Structure formats: structure tokens, C-alpha cells
Amino acid sequence: MFGTSGIRGPVGEEVTAALALSVGRAVASDGYETVVLGRDVRDSGSMLADAVAAGLNECGGDVLEVGVEATPTVARAVSRYGADAGIVITASHNPPTDNGLKLWTPSGKAFGPEQRESIARRVREGDYAFADWDEVGRRSRRDDARDHHAERIREAVSIDESPSVAVDLGNGAGAITPAVLDDLGCHVRTLNGQQDGSFPGRPSEPNAETLEELARLVAETDAEVGIAHDGDADRMVAVDETGTFVPKDVLLAIFARRAAGEGDRIAAPVDTSLAVDDAVADAGATVTRTRVGDVYVAERTTADDVVFGGEPSGAWIWPGETRCPDGPLAAAKLVELVAAHGPLSALVEDVDRYPIRRESYEVDEKDAVVASVRDRLRERFEEVDTNDGVRVETDEGWFLVRASGTEPVVRVTAEARTDARADELFELAAGVVSDAA
Missing domain, CATH: 3.40.120.10 (Alpha-D-Glucose-1,6-Bisphosphate, subunit A, domain 3)
Incomplete structure (x- = not known):
């Protein structure tokens, strides 16, 4: 259920x-x-x-x-x-x-x-x-639930400048975000602000394909950042001041780098990019990986040394504030970063990005295939993470074989610091899936 x-x-x-x-x-x-x-x-x-x-x-x-x-x-x-x-x-x-x-x-x-x-x-x-x-x-x-939430967000950030921000609500329930940003002194333009459960302005899921209107608005105005939510505003994604969509792994790395200090840990799912590991390493922090799903990320943030949790879906958790993914809080946190350290494009450029390969394979018995992959990989590698699917780390990258939670498919993901190595790891993983199927 x-x-x-x-x-x-x-x-x-x-x-x-x-x-x-x-x-x-x-x-x-x-x-x-x-x-x-x-x-x-x-x-x-x-x-x-x-x-x-x-x-x-x-x-x-x-x-x-x-x-x-x-x-x-x-x-x-x-x-x-x-x-x-x-x-x-x-x-x-x-x-x-x-x-x-x-x-x-x-x-x-x-x-x-x-x-x-x-x-x-x-x-x-x-x-x-x-x-x-x-x-x-x-x-x-x-x-007064919204008033209380807004007050907590205002207490959690400090914005000295008054940046211009565009917010695409997608006709959803996130009206608190432009209101709070306005309270914080920002100049706010709002897109798709009329609440409508048929989502006429754009699909409810905010991504690079659905946010073209927001990207144009930011690129053609003085907006320093564009913010977008899904239908219930637990997710938050962004475009930079040029109207370029910020990859979600990169956004995770940007948030994690600012939250982490020496000895801290960041919680993120097993399919999260190496960019996050590298982003927090300079601060002496590490990444602890969870099962895919913000509920598992939130659970990991109950550990004392976990100061931030994020999922590339757009779910961001600051456990000192709340363990619910909080899109309006994330919006204010991002605007705070841009005001103090921007432009956002420069923050994005400062995050290393690596080649990643992804493919889905339709199979008859996805759980059986993943179980077979697990057994085969344990024969070849000393350390195999089976927390969620089968994940193997190497010196230059990693790969993950995981059954979809909703479809009869097995997903293969591989990432490395070079194109050649990413291809090798992907071909290795895909080959094992083929043999197991």
C-alpha cells in the first residue's frame, strides 16, 4: 500500500x-x-x-x-x-x-x-x-500554520542584499515561498501562482524540460536566480542567472558544501554523484549513502553527525530545522547563498562534474535479476553495497544496479572521473545484468 x-x-x-x-x-x-x-x-x-x-x-x-x-x-x-x-x-x-x-x-x-x-x-x-x-x-x-513556517524560515537565513528572484509555483501549494522572500527584502516575480490542481501552467514536476518559461524569464530580466517547486512544494530546483537549469546533483553539492564542517556527514542516496563527495571533502566531511527515497535520507539525519541530507529529486533536509524536505526553506537558503557568494553560475562552475551513464532494462523478474547480480558481483569484488540494489565503488568511480520501485525494469548507473572509465564500469554492470536476465 x-x-x-x-x-x-x-x-x-x-x-x-x-x-x-x-x-x-x-x-x-x-x-x-x-x-x-x-x-x-x-x-x-x-x-x-x-x-x-x-x-x-x-x-x-x-x-x-x-x-x-x-x-x-x-x-x-x-x-x-x-x-x-x-x-x-x-x-x-x-x-x-x-x-x-x-x-x-x-x-x-x-x-x-x-x-x-x-x-x-x-x-x-x-x-x-x-x-x-x-x-x-x-x-x-x-x-496560523503558514505564519509559523514563514517565521521559522526567516529565522534560518540572513540576506543582507536584496536580490531579484523569479519563483515558478507550478500552480501548486507553495505560495509561502514568494511571500517569505518578499519579507526578506527580495524583489520577487511569480510564475504560475494561481492555485489549480489541473496544473495548467506546466507539469507538476519541475525539471529542465518543464521550466522553459522560468528559464526565459530569468534570462531576459535582472533576476539573479529562478526557483521552482512541485505541486506540494516539498521539492525545490533552480535555474541560474543566465536561465540555465542547475543539475540537481550539483545543487545538492552546493548545499552540502555550505552545511558541512570537519567531521560532519552528509546523507544522500546510493545514486548520488561523486561531485557531492568531492564538494564536502575539502571541508573534512564525508557522505553517508542511504536507500533511494527522501524518507531514508531523513532517517539518516537522525544521527548526531549528519548535518544535511539531500536527494537529487530536489528534496533538501536541514535536520536542525526539520526532517521534512522543505522547498520554501531551500529556496531561502539558496537565495542567501547567491546574495553572499553568487552569482549562481559561478557556484555551479565551482562544483566538479563527472561523466555518468544511465540505462534501464526491461526484465521479467526484476528482484530475481538484482539478486543474481548481487551474487555474481560478490564473486568479483571484495566490497559490495546491497543497501538498495547493488552498488560497487572503485578507485575511479562506481556503478549501481537497482530494481525500479514502480516499473518492471532494472536500472544501471555508472559514474567515473573519466569518460573511458565511466564507459568501462557501465559496460561491466550492464553485462552482468544481461547475464543475470
């Missing part, structure tokens, strides 16, 4: 009011007595939020509704209101036909594997603790 990013799927097929009702019942039955509830801009969100709230109330849970807000705003509100959990109705960067539910702890971290499995088991088995007629939960409204 749960993926690494919660529950997601087509509305009316995989994601229904009945499912939302069951999740609400399960969460309250599992002992979460007070739950913050919010949603993104999708039209189906209102229906699903009502169903979740009904399920929570039915099993004695109280609901604190914050309405349409960015996911990190809702996640931060859990501790703000002394609640036990948070639920966001969102499909994040997925198309408008989809919706979903993501569950949050008071630390700002999404529910972990054990918590998710406990909820999923109750749903499967119909194991609900219904409240007596006079002990059902209550629904109440909270209207």
Missing part, C-alpha cells in the same frame, strides 16, 4: 475515499490521538481530506485542519500544535489524475517502515478501534 513516498495513485482506482477513510481509522486506532490534516491544490483533495477526517474521528482521533498548504508547512505544524502525527493529502509531483496520502511524525520525518506497516496491516485486516458514540473525535481549524 505504501511506497517510499507514502500512498499514491490514480484517483478513483488506487486512491479512493474508502481508502482514505480506512487510513484515518487505522491512524487513530494505532494511538495517534491528535492529527494535523492538510492538502495540496488537487480538486480530489477535499473529498479525501473529509474521508480521512471521518475515519480519524470515528476512532476517537481529533483533527486539526490547516487546509491547502505546502507539505512542509503541514509537517512542521505537527510539533507546533503538539499533535501526534500529520497527514497530507498530496501526490506531490505526480500528474493531476493522481492523489495520495503521506504521514508525518512530530520531528518532521515521514512515517518509517515499521509505522507504515502497522497502518497497512490495520487497513488490510480491518483492525479498527471504533470509539463509543460519546467519545468520537473532533475537527477544528488552525489558521
